[in-house]
Amino acid sequence: xxxxxxxxxxxxxxxxxxxxxxxxxxxxxxxxxxxxxxxxxxxxxxxxxxxxxxxxxxxxxxxxxxxxxxxxxxxxxxxxxxxxxxxxxxxxxxxxxxxxxxxxxxxxxxxxxxxxxxxxxxxxxxxxxxxxxxxxxxxxxxxxxxxxxxxxxxxxxxxxxxxxxxxxxxxxxxxxxxxxxxxxxxxxxxxxxxxxxxxxxxxxxxxxxxxxxxxxxxxxxxxxxxxxxxxxxxxxxxxxxxxxxxxxxxxxxxxxxxxxxxxxxxxxxxxxxxxxxxxxxxxxxxxxxxxxxxxxxxxxxxxxxxxxxxxxxxxxxxxxxxxxxxxxxxxxxxxxxxxxxxxxxxxxxxxxxxxxxxxxxxxxxxxxxxxxxxxxxxxxxxxxxxxxxxxxxxxxxxxxxxxxxxxxxxxxxxxxxxxxxxxxxxxxxxxxxxxxxxxxxxxxxxxxxxxxxxxxxxxxxxxxxxxxxxxxxxxx
Amino acid sequence: xxxxxxxxxxxxxxxxxxxxxxxxxxxxxxxxxxxxxxxxxxxxxxxxxxxxxxxxxxxxxxxxxxxxxxxxxxxxxxxxxxxxxxxxxxxxxxxxxxxxxxxxxxxxxxxxxxxxxxxxxxxxxxxxxxxxxxxxxxxxxxxxxxxxxxxxxxxxxxxxxxxxxxxxxxxxxxxxxxxxxxxxxxxxxxxxxxxxxxxxxxxxxxxxxxxxxxxxxxxxxxxxxxx
Numbered sequence: 293x294x295x296x297x298x299x300x301x302x303x304x305x306x307x308x309x310x311x312x313x314x315x316x317x318x319x320x321x322x323x324x325x326x327x328x329x330x331x332x333x334x335x336x337x338x339x340x341x342x343x344x345x346x347x348x349x350x351x352x353x354x355x356x357x358x359x360x361x362x363x364x365x366x367x368x369x370x371x372x373x374x375x376x377x378x379x380x381x382x383x384x385x386x387x388x389x390x391x392x393x394x395x396x397x398x399x400x401x402x403x404x405x406x407x408x409x410x411x412x413x414x415x416x417x418x419x420x421x422x423x424x425x426x427x428x429x430x431x432x433x434x435x436x437x438x439x440x441x442x443x444x445x446x447x448x449x450x451x452x453x454x455x456x457x458x459x460x461x462x463x464x465x466x467x468x469x470x471x472x473x474x475x476x477x478x479x480x481x482x483x484x485x486x487x488x489x490x491x492x493x494x495x496x497x498x499x500x501x502x503x504x505x506x507x508x509x510x511x512x513x514x515x516x517x518x519x520x521x522x523x524x525x526x527x528x529x530x531x532x533x534x535x536x537x538x539x540x541x542x543x544x545x546x547x548x549x550x551x552x553x554x555x556x557x558x559x560x561x562x563x564x565x566x567x568x569x570x571x572x573x574x575x576x577x578x579x580x581x582x583x584x585x586x587x588x589x590x591x592x593x594x595x596x597x598x599x600x601x602x603x604x605x606x607x608x609x610x611x612x613x614x615x616x617x618x619x620x621x622x623x624x625x626x627x628x629x630x631x632x633x634x635x636x637x638x639x640x641x642x643x644x645x646x647x648x649x650x651x652x653x654x655x656x657x658x659x660x661x662x663x664x665x666x667x668x669x670x671x672x673x674x675x676x677x678x679x680x681x682x683x684x685x686x687x688x689x690x691x692x693x694x695x696x697x698x699x700x701x702x703x704x705x706x707x708x709x710x711x712x713x714x715x716x717x718x719x720x721x722x723x724x725x726x727x728x729x730x731x732x733x734x735x736x737x738x739x740x741x742x743x744x745x746x747x748x749x750x751x752x753x754x755x756x757x758x759x760x761x762x763x764x765x766x767x768x
Numbered sequence: 769x770x771x772x773x774x775x776x777x778x779x780x781x782x783x784x785x786x787x788x789x790x791x792x793x794x795x796x797x798x799x800x801x802x803x804x805x806x807x808x809x810x811x812x813x814x815x816x817x818x819x820x821x822x823x824x825x826x827x828x829x830x831x832x833x834x835x836x837x838x839x840x841x842x843x844x845x846x847x848x849x850x851x852x853x854x855x856x857x858x859x860x861x862x863x864x865x866x867x868x869x870x871x872x873x874x875x876x877x878x879x880x881x882x883x884x885x886x887x888x889x890x891x892x893x894x895x896x897x898x899x900x901x902x903x904x905x906x907x908x909x910x911x912x913x914x915x916x917x918x919x920x921x922x923x924x925x926x927x928x929x930x931x932x933x934x935x936x937x938x939x940x941x942x943x944x945x946x947x948x949x950x951x952x953x954x955x956x957x958x959x960x961x962x963x964x965x966x967x968x969x970x971x972x973x974x975x976x977x978x979x980x981x982x983x984x985x986x987x988x989x990x991x992x993x994x995x
Contacts, residue, residue: 555869556781558869558870559778560778561870563785564787566873567784577791581791585784588780588783588787591780592780
């Protein structure tokens, strides 16, 4: 039987226990008196048990034999000799040595079992910790490195590597612990599940021996790791599939939008320009009619231009290539700049701005967020009847600032309140030449700046768009 | 002066059409939605209607259905290419022709003239002899000749040919043609009509793969060449 590291490492002390116990028992026994044979034999037995408990089987057996000799020499008549006078004494001595050996082996066995149980517990704990971490964490590489560290510590390895099979079939070192061991024999434990061969754990034994028992434990580790790895890979695949589906959805929306939203201004442009050039019978159209047609063509060209710009913005923000440059800025500055840039569209609407003094600074990209307010205000101006007021109010909400832009227009039907933020959403009454992208751009920007935007009903009628922006931690 | 009603919810295109058509001598009124359009048409019937299909509120096809209850004014449908099924529905509902956006004004003017011409001479009854190139059609005797030689047609083929040849230049949907040829619509109308049109082309056209007279409008139907 293999005696485990815990005790092995204390080898000198263990040997000492085997020697010291019989000597101590002899001294105590002689102190009691050499005619007290029974008492002495019990003291010796105590020593044997102690030697076995401290030292294990070897020292226990050694103590048994030494005690037998001591008992015979010092306490069994004729004393000071190794000869035995009476048959009874001989029987007693033989029984003693047998009992001593039996006790030694029982105690040693118990100890070894306890050590094994402890190690099993340790293995189970680290297995559980690693596999749950692998399941929980997004970072598979960190979990694999941890696996290598644990394996190396548990088995006293010189080095442990995790090699993962890549898509092209080659084996790639994904994680490792310990310095490379020159010329060491490596032990490879396959990482595979029922469905796939994922790679291997490669172990380089260090000081500690690595036998069949260790290999079995390692293969349990490997199975668990493989299962966790497979789950990780499947999850990654599912994520990619979701991403692809979303990309497809956007692409389809874009395609149908391009067909409608691009073609509509194009239709006006083409109709206007071909009306001027005339058909085969007519001459070139001139005069005020031609001017009006040209103006229409220019307006519609500008609409196309806005459409393309918005589409580009949306793509850039969504792809993350237009990262916000955040600064601490008062919200009224953003709102006022937005209003200043919209003189013409807001000409027919009185704008009331009410921002309380205790509203903290916001932590956003000012250029981007000003555009959010521009888009939201443009929308309000477009849908609310001329002459109706647009109200802008800001207030603190937990660690954010909420800006509410309320109009007195027709409002947004509850089922459309989320849909208005989708690209190319059209409301039932699309009489104005919008791009269908303003609110989608607004939502993308606000999201990139750590905020949120949604639509509500204005109390008393109309639409309210709420823009929530992250506040600077220390209030002004 | 020929009066036209333009129905389109895009103010820019409505304005472009109004200016361009007014400059060509048409009297133009515009409507931004179906209700207004029906009102305009009912109060003062126009000679021609240009109708966009993608309207807010009641859509273009519904406008056509209601319109046909009280007006026979020819309708040219204007729509973006994607609205294929809507286009067929509009033609079945009684539209006379369609034009895909974006279109050139010359194309629109040509279609308007053709539509008005057809509307102005509704199937002159005395005229029972039609001639298209080398094809001669005697409607009274139900006889068809090509290069002077008599051609044998089955009754269904003849009905189909007559339906097309008496509506030159007009877009005829699969459904409309099947109703004429089979007296009703059951199953796949486009498949049914396609089979007979293929036979007619083999018998009448110089090159059935490059038809001169029976033109295909993909996904919609057929058009008998105007000239």
